[in-house]
Amino acid sequence: MDIQFYNTLTRKKEKLNPIKPGEVSIYTCGPTVYNRSHIGNFRTFIFEDILKRVLLLVGYKVNHVMNITDIDDKTIKKANEENKKLKEITSKYTSEFIEDMNTLKILPANKYPAATDHIQEMIAMTTTLIEKGNAYVTDDGSVYFSINSFENYGKLAKLDMSSQKQTDRVASDEYTKDNIQDFVLWKSWKKEDGDISWNSPWGKGRPGWHLECSVMSTQYLSDHFDIHCGGVDNIFPHHENEIAQSCAALETDFVNIWMHSEHLNMADEKMSKSLGNIKTIPELLNDGYSPESLRYALISSQYRSKLSFSINKLEDAKKAVHRINDVFEKLNERSIESDSLPEEYNKFIESLSDDLNTPKALGILFNYLRKVNRKISKNELSKSEATMGLNFIKQADKIFALLVDKVIIPESISKLIVLREKARKEKQWELSDSLRDKIKEKGWIIEDTHDGYKCLPI
RNA sequence: GGCGUCGUACCCAAGUGGUCCAAGGGAGCAGUUUGCAAAACUGUCAUUCAUCGGUUCGAAUCCGAUCGACGCCUCCA
Numbered sequence: 001m002d003i004q005f006y007n008t009l010t011r012k013k014e015k016l017n018p019i020k021p022g023e024v025s026i027y028t029c030g031p032t033v034y035n036r037s038h039i040g041n042f043r044t045f046i047f048e049d050i051l052k053r054v055l056l057l058v059g060y061k062v063n064h065v066m067n068i069t070d071i072d073d074k075t076i077k078k079a080n081e082e083n084k085k086l087k088e089i090t091s092k093y094t095s096e097f098i099e100d101m102n103t104l105k106i107l108p109a110n111k112y113p114a115a116t117d118h119i120q121e122m123i124a125m126t127t128t129l130i131e132k133g134n135a136y137v138t139d140d141g142s143v144y145f146s147i148n149s150f151e152n153y154g155k156l157a158k159l160d161m162s163s164q165k166q167t168d169r170v171a172s173d174e175y176t177k178d179n180i181q182d183f184v185l186w187k188s189w190k191k192e193d194g195d196i197s198w199n200s201p202w203g204k205g206r207p208g209w210h211l212e213c214s215v216m217s218t219q220y221l222s223d224h225f226d227i228h229c230g231g232v233d234n235i236f237p238h239h240e241n242e243i244a245q246s247c248a249a250l251e252t253d254f255v256n257i258w259m260h261s262e263h264l265n266m267a268d269e270k271m272s273k274s275l276g277n278i279k280t281i282p283e284l285l286n287d288g289y290s291p292e293s294l295r296y297a298l299i300s301s302q303y304r305s306k307l308s309f310s311i312n313k314l315e316d317a318k319k320a321v322h323r324i325n326d327v328f329e330k331l332n333e334r335s336i337e338s339d340s341l342p343e344e345y346n347k348f349i350e351s352l353s354d355d356l357n358t359p360k361a362l363g364i365l366f367n368y369l370r371k372v373n374r375k376i377s378k379n380e381l382s383k384s385e386a387t388m389g390l391n392f393i394k395q396a397d398k399i400f401a402l403l404v405d406k407v408i409i410p411e412s413i414s415k416l417i418v419l420r421e422k423a424r425k426e427k428q429w430e431l432s433d434s435l436r437d438k439i440k441e442k443g444w445i446i447e448d449t450h451d452g453y454k455c456l457p458i
Numbered sequence: 459g460g461c462g463u464c465g466u467a468c469c470c471a472a473g474u475g476g477u478c479c480a481a482g483g484g485a486g487c488a489g490u491u492u493g494c495a496a497a498a499c500u501g502u503c504a505u506u507c508a509u510c511g512g513u514u515c516g517a518a519u520c521c522g523a524u525c526g527a528c529g530c531c532u533c534c535a
Contacts, residue, residue, distance in 0.1 A: 269528085270529070
């Protein structure tokens with residue numbers, strides 16, 4: 001089956017045609033580890049997770065690399081603020097990042113290279129760019145990429161550099177550059193960098209931000225690979241600069257498909273650390289939302305449209321997740337051994353193959369679930385139909401990962417449940433209802449079914 | 459100022475020329491079921507797709523204008 005994705009470079013949907021048949025190489029821009037990532041960051045990581053899961057499900061091998069930015073202005077600033085070693089800061093936030101990724105059931109990358117482990121390679125690429133005439137050294141020992149030396153500069157972001165407004169930030173930032181829009185490859189050491197520096201042919205300093213991705217993506221995936229992802233805010237300048245560096249230094253096609261996810265907004269504004277309107281994964285879990293609810297909320301709109309994050313959305317997500325799990329359990333009790341799938345499954349895969357249309361795929365799944373529920377309530381569902389349904393949900397879950405692990409009911413709750421069951425048998429309805437309220441106060445919901453009770457966390 | 463995305467029911471959200479007098483989820487309302495609930499099921503819930511014009515046999519979908527929201531233009535997922 002054909003898979004197509006929207007390519008930012010051409011602004012069109014394009015058929016995926018892997019460079020190496022049967023295998024897709026993906027580079028995704030990872031976190032800058034100076035702070036806990038927020039749910040907005042994870043929208044992108046979950047979009048990339050869906051991308052990868054779809055490719056795996058249809059049979060591709062996936063080679064996925066995600067960088068960890070552990071050296072830049074922000075990491076240094078944070079280390080200074082907290083009076084700690086850079087490494088202490090970056091390893092703390094790296095492990096928190098991995099923890100949150102696991103919580104959200106995001107499949108791990110094959111490799112997580114860190115920028116500080118690739119300083120020599122970055123120096124080498126910078127040297128190449130100077131030799132080729134694409135970069136120049138300034139008096140203070142910094143190195144800049146000359147955007148005029150690269151013909152296609154601005155192609156990804158569709159920017160005509162000569163017509164760009166110069167913001168105050170740009171104007172005040174650098175004064176030694178030939179062209180105010182040139183970007184830095186190597187930053188010379190400054191007092192506030194403290195003991196953080198590496199030796200280079202141009203003196204003490206550290207790499208510029210964009211360089212690490214050019215170096216590490218091509219090192220681990222080859223000069224030319226299939227897909228490069230990130231959030232839309234990476235289109236310019238980050239990815240534009242990556243293209244300039246990589247293509248100029250390596251004379252390569254670099255990336256076939258650029259994919260970017262839209263922002264997650266909080267009350268109509270982009271969620272970002274600098275605006276201070278962020279929510280982290282532990283905060284949301286603490287508010288009572290499961291990882292599955294968070295995943296659902298993030299995939300319930302297509303990755304290229306803006307997503308407004310809200311409590312309302314999480315509440316909707318919680319119920320939708322419950323619905324899927326509920327049917328799954330019912331089918332699980334009725335199924336037999338078989339790997340048959342309903343015809344809806346093809347439509348499901350088609351939707352995902354069309355630029356990861358997760359809302360449409362969810363719609364197909366829910367339509368099917370309703371069909372199954374209807375038959376169950378009429379007692380008309382055959383074992384083979386139940387099995388088909390179960391298989392469909394299982395396959396769908398390879399993409400969505402919304403099935404909840406069997407919950408462990410704490411002893412304090414199960415004691416109350418036993419008391420309530422006893423009261424119910426004796427038809428002491430007042431007592432059983434008050435026990436149900438008590439259990440609810442403790443955060444658990446009791447549902448009575450024909451085959452006994454079900455107990456779920458709220 | 460330049461570039462770009464978007465506006466679909468009470469909320470979220472697919473659909474981008476006919477199969478749509480517009481999927482799906484949530485909320486609401488009415489009913490079935492239940493000791494009561496919950497869950498589940500049934501019915502109901504947009505003659506209409508920001509507005510106004512145009513193209514077309516046919517438009518939510520294409521074109522133009524207007525209004526509104528948001529993003530990027532060297533911190534950013």
